[in-house]
Amino acid sequence: MSGKLIVISGPSGVGKSTVVSGVMAQCDTLQFSVSATTRPMRPGEVDGKNYYFVDHATFQAMIREEKLLEYAQYVGNYYGTPEAPLNEALAQGKDVLLDIEVQGALRVKARRPDAVLIFMLAPSFADIEKRLYGRGDTAPALVEERLNRARWEYTQAPNYDYLVVNDNVDKAVSEILAILTAEKCKTAERLSYLKEDN
Numbered sequence: 001m002s003g004k005l006i007v008i009s010g011p012s013g014v015g016k017s018t019v020v021s022g023v024m025a026q027c028d029t030l031q032f033s034v035s036a037t038t039r040p041m042r043p044g045e046v047d048g049k050n051y052y053f054v055d056h057a058t059f060q061a062m063i064r065e066e067k068l069l070e071y072a073q074y075v076g077n078y079y080g081t082p083e084a085p086l087n088e089a090l091a092q093g094k095d096v097l098l099d100i101e102v103q104g105a106l107r108v109k110a111r112r113p114d115a116v117l118i119f120m121l122a123p124s125f126a127d128i129e130k131r132l133y134g135r136g137d138t139a140p141a142l143v144e145e146r147l148n149r150a151r152w153e154y155t156q157a158p159n160y161d162y163l164v165v166n167d168n169v170d171k172a173v174s175e176i177l178a179i180l181t182a183e184k185c186k187t188a189e190r191l192s193y194l195k196e197d198n
């Protein structure tokens with residue numbers, strides 16, 4: 001049985017990366033999909049682990065050669081999901097988690113309708129503003145751009161299968177793990193158990 005494609009989106013400032021790391025740490029059967037991006041590496045990030053950091057020409061070549069399941073532009077940079085490693089993991093029965101923005105998530109859903117889409121919300125929009133300004137590592141104009149993007153992303157949340165409110169990291173992690181468990185228990189996933197010779 002092939003693995004599940006799990007897509008998590010949520011605007012900058014909802015604490016998504018912390019929650020995603022928590023989910024990855026607690027689920028050793030889950031493989032993280034490492035995206036390619038043209039954005040510069042941040043301190044502490046590792047090439048090939050957080051992202052494949054590539055230049056524009058390389059990214060354009062990946063688009064041309066159809067190596068990406070989806071890609072999108074986000075606040076001036078390109079981000080995309082390499083398709084081959086993802087297909088390989090799914091074929092081996094591993095579940096794959098994508099941490100991608102909304103346009104990309106909706107493209108994945110259009111191409112792979114069985115993908116499970118989870119949208120992460122902050123308890124309130126004011127929390128997002130507080131977090132983005134409080135982080136201090138992003139210029140105010142860029143913060144405003146990210147906030148505008150977050151407003152638009154919120155309008156797309158009803159297209160997702162699940163909404164997880166990150167008012168507490170442990171709770172958000174366990175809700176996502178519960179979603180994974182529930183998805184695995186769906187009838188369509190377990191039909192083989194109904195056969196007498198399984």
Ligand code: 5GP
Nearest residue numbers: 035036071072074079080081099100101104
């Ligand atoms: P950051 O620059 O903060 O790491 O990521 C910015 C946004 O890009 C986040 O919302 C993240 O989920 C999204 N992102 C990361 N990788 C991909 C990808 O491969 N495709 C798309 N569409 N978005 C991505």
